[in-house]
Amino acid sequence: xxxxxxxxxxxxxxxxxxxxxxxxxxxxxxxxxxxxxxxxxxxxxxxxxxxxxxxxxxxxxxxxxxxxxxxxxxxxxxxxxxxxxxxxxxxxxxxxxxxxxxxxxxxxxxxxxxxxxxxxxxxxxxxxxxxxxxxxxxxxxxxxxxxxxxxxxxxxxxxxxxxxxxxxxxxxxxxxxxxxxxxxxxxxxxxx
Amino acid sequence: xxxxxxxxxxxxxxxxxxxxxxxxxxxxxxxxxxxxxxxxxxxxxxxxxxxxxxxxxxxxxxxxxxxxxxxxxxxxxxxxxxxxxxxxxxxxxxxxxxxxxxxxxxxxxxxxxxxxxxxxxxxxxxxxxxxxxxxxxxxxxxxxxxxxxxxxxxxxxxx
Ligand SMILES: [Zn+2]
Numbered sequence: 001x002x003x004x005x006x007x008x009x010x011x012x013x014x015x016x017x018x019x020x021x022x023x024x025x026x027x028x029x030x031x032x033x034x035x036x037x038x039x040x041x042x043x044x045x046x047x048x049x050x051x052x053x054x055x056x057x058x059x060x061x062x063x064x065x066x067x068x069x070x071x072x073x074x075x076x077x078x079x080x081x082x083x084x085x086x087x088x089x090x091x092x093x094x095x096x097x098x099x100x101x102x103x104x105x106x107x108x109x110x111x112x113x114x115x116x117x118x119x120x121x122x123x124x125x126x127x128x129x130x131x132x133x134x135x136x137x138x139x140x141x142x143x144x145x146x147x148x149x150x151x152x153x154x155x156x157x158x159x160x161x162x163x164x165x166x167x168x169x170x171x172x173x174x175x176x177x178x179x180x181x182x183x184x185x186x187x188x189x190x191x192x
Numbered sequence: 193x194x195x196x197x198x199x200x201x202x203x204x205x206x207x208x209x210x211x212x213x214x215x216x217x218x219x220x221x222x223x224x225x226x227x228x229x230x231x232x233x234x235x236x237x238x239x240x241x242x243x244x245x246x247x248x249x250x251x252x253x254x255x256x257x258x259x260x261x262x263x264x265x266x267x268x269x270x271x272x273x274x275x276x277x278x279x280x281x282x283x284x285x286x287x288x289x290x291x292x293x294x295x296x297x298x299x300x301x302x303x304x305x306x307x308x309x310x311x312x313x314x315x316x317x318x319x320x321x322x323x324x325x326x327x328x329x330x331x332x333x334x335x336x337x338x339x340x341x342x343x344x345x346x347x348x349x350x351x
Contacts, residue, residue, distance in 0.1 A: 184246075
């Protein structure tokens, strides 16, 4: 029910953007910026690329405002654009996966931990090694499976939404997800 | 009930069960099955482990200047859109790709005709015009891509 209300609000905002209300675009941006950037980051595993792609997503939303019709969930449309851009980027950058260097990520993780509760160096290293295994497990999934898992796990999109984003049937999404999680279960089984 | 693991088509139901996304009746039926099925118990335990591992993956915060950069980009693109709207009604579709080239030739000729040593900034202005015309072409490509994605009203396969 809460999700339905949120959906109506997004569509309403987008209709206002279509009518020239730029403040509504700012509201949409505030509501979805973090989830879009985080989704893209987990897809491409590079913060700068993720933000660049997210800029492109919102730019395209804004540019297509004149033809917007609230016929489907706004988030489905938003993640369709984001996924399309991420899949293209992954396709074009195959073989030179530009993930952030481990050093950068260790620094990032370490900074966060200092904020948390300043754990020991050993704890930091264990935690970072674990995070790298998780990132790698996701990175090694085929791009479509990766997108499906990220939308399912972090964005909590429904199967029907993921199906529309990936342009396939709901049953295909379910089987895609089950296969992806099967791989993740095998790769991450040793983590406790 | 048939073990979900024996029916690949239906195996994803275990994910929904694990995530408590099913209605009460189905939750109860799967629960009774899981109590007696070691394979399903193992899958569920491993799945919970995967989700708990994924929960720990927290990306960095978004840059504080994200909005500012986006608005600047929108402004640039909107300026390019102005040029597109200006030329669109009078330019047949097939001629549009040639538009930047033709306009560039005009600008070059214009520059050669009117440039004098006292006007060093003219070259810069011509350069700026050329950039805008490139953007016109890019904007046309973007509109075509959006049309293909079906986000425009009345187009097929819109989401
Ligand atoms: Zn079973």
